[in-house]
Amino acid sequence: MKLTKNDILRIPHLSALGFEEGNFIINGVSTDSRTIKPKDMFIALVGSKYDGHDFVSKAVDAGASAIVVEHKWAKLNGEMLNSIHVPKIIVENSTLALGQLALQIRKKYKIPFIAVGGSNGKTTTKEMIAQILATKYNVLKTEGNQNNQIGVPRTLFNLNAKHEVGVIEVGTNHPGEINYLCSIILPTHGIITNIGREHLEFFHSLKGVSKAEGELFEWIITNNGLLFVNFDDKYIKSLSLKARKKVTYGINARKVDIKGRILSINGNAHPLIKIMPKGKKAFEVVVRVPGLHNAQNALAAIAVGTIMKVPTSNIQRALSLFQPPENRMQVKQIAGVTVINDSYNANPDSMLASLATIKRMKSTGRKIAVLADMLELGDKEREMHALIGKSISRSKIDILLTYGTLARIIHDSSFPKEKMHFESKESLVLYLASNLRRGDIVLIKGSHGMRMDEVASSLINKLMQEAKG
Known part of the structure; x- marks a missing residue:
């Protein structure tokens, strides 16, 4: 990862101090003063339990080459700010600045990015997709479930010229969050695992959940990307109606591009699935994670792998070796x-x-x-x-x-x-x-x-x- 002075100055800011002379390169971005390395930029995030501005001096002492701070803090701490002799960006909201810096990195690489959303199973599905694609491509993926407005930028900061495809998980518990994440990720492909009764405190109903999760499909459709559509879910099927480019899949649905059929489930609840891609030879896959819901997750990943031209044998091997993420089945x-x-x-x-x-x-x-x-x-x-x-x-x-x-x-x-x-x-x-x-x-x-x-x-x-x- 590299950010130039011009990259940094492209993010929305109220003022930029110390950038007048010379060019310099930022090699990393950190929000934790304990992990700062020379030529890193430190961004002071404000959370519910902490304030990164309390650690600005420590970050600079540790070798930070530039800092991003919020206007409110800068206004109250002018003397301290003037004593810090590294370039400084003053912004209205440091969390949004984090996202905008990640966007500058994302724009440097013209590779496919697959955004994975949904109420349940998105981390498992993301991991399955990444494991399948990794048999053919160099993959950047979300680590764990870092799927919010802080975790997604952190993932994008790891993007480099060696990567051939990105698989990024997007989460939400409030309207507008997924649309915002898409504006940073710039996904070319999108998949919603399912629509379920999640975060009803904020979404109130399944229709509310569908609308929030559907922001992913809306963004992909607007930007002429490709959707992977679970036709077994009526809400997801409805969200895809306006899509010009989509690949459909399902176990119960009939007319789909990639059909799955559960052949058996063993004593450990591991499903054996027959995969029938339209116009291609059928094949079988054993999913080494228990549950019919994981058969659905696997089918989603298989759909992505098939469209990304991963050989069938690679798909079979990847899923046969798959281990679920921590604390998930x-x-x-x-x-x-x-x-x-x-x-x-x-x-x-x-x-x-x-x-x-x-x-x-x-x-x-x-x-x-x-x-x-x-x-x-x-x-x-x-x-x-x-x-x-x-x-x-x-x-x-x-x-x-x-x-x-x-x-x-x-x-x-x-x-x-x-x-x-x-x-x-x-x-x-x-x-x-x-x-x-x-x-x-x-x-x-x-x-x-x-x-x-x-x-x-x-x-x-x-x-x-x-x-x-």
Whole structure:
């Protein structure tokens, strides 16, 4: 990554100080004074829990060659600003400046960029796409789920001349966010995994979710890009109606460009899919991640790989070796107990998908669901938690263990063979560790804010210690 003086001065700013003489190159951009290297630019971001302006001096002392600060801070700290002898950009909003700098990098490279959005499965789908494309291309991808107005620019700062394609995840919990991210990414291709009941506190309804996620398709259509359209989802199908360039795929839909058919699901809930691209030879793919919803994610990735001319054998091999991202349907077998760590996040649709997966898994023991609150559901929160509770019996769950204020509603609405509610994660883990038997399957899931990954990691550690004797 390199930014010239001209690149920097192209971003919207109120004033630029110290740029009068000579040319210089910025080799990196950092928002953390602890990671600053010589010839880096430091951007002072303002967050809910921190203010990067408190670390401007440390960044300069660490070798920052230029800084970006907000006008409000500069106005109150003029003496300090004048004492800093590196070029300075003063902006209205440093987070927007971060995005604009990333845009300058993006514009330097005329390569395909695939933006991946959707309510559920976008990180897994993004990783599947990247793994397939990486068998043929040098791929820049979003690391983890850095899919917001800070994470996306950070990914783009890693873009260089060696990259041949970008795969970028875009997330939202407020209207307008995806449109903004697209204005930085300049995606040439777009895919929305599905439309589900996410962030209802802000979007209010499925139509609201569809409108927000649909900003991706709207941007792609306006800029004459290519859509990958999940025809199994009526909302996504509707969002694509105006598209001139699109590739359709689906498992249940009939008239699509790339058709998938579930041939079987093994005892670990791994799907075997027959892929039938229009006008091409059919082939089969084994998905080594449990759940029918992951068959849908895999089909999306296969559609991208097919259009990007990745050989069939590469697609098959990439998916056969695929491992899910951290805390997303990660399966560990310890001392005869199967732990499914799906703790990264939860909404009603992803919760139902996980319960459907454990229902399909073969077990010689009991099936245990450990569920926590689903957050950001607004005035639908009681209704949605009751919905999950009522689904427990249909999911063939033997034991339900819940944690959290809202998860109490799941507990009260369900009728498994056994159920128990816990007031602390510590007591929940202790109960689990002392009551699990060989052959049991344990699903752990809840919204990110509930930090059920702590339950999963504590349980796994206790099981491993017991296994060692």
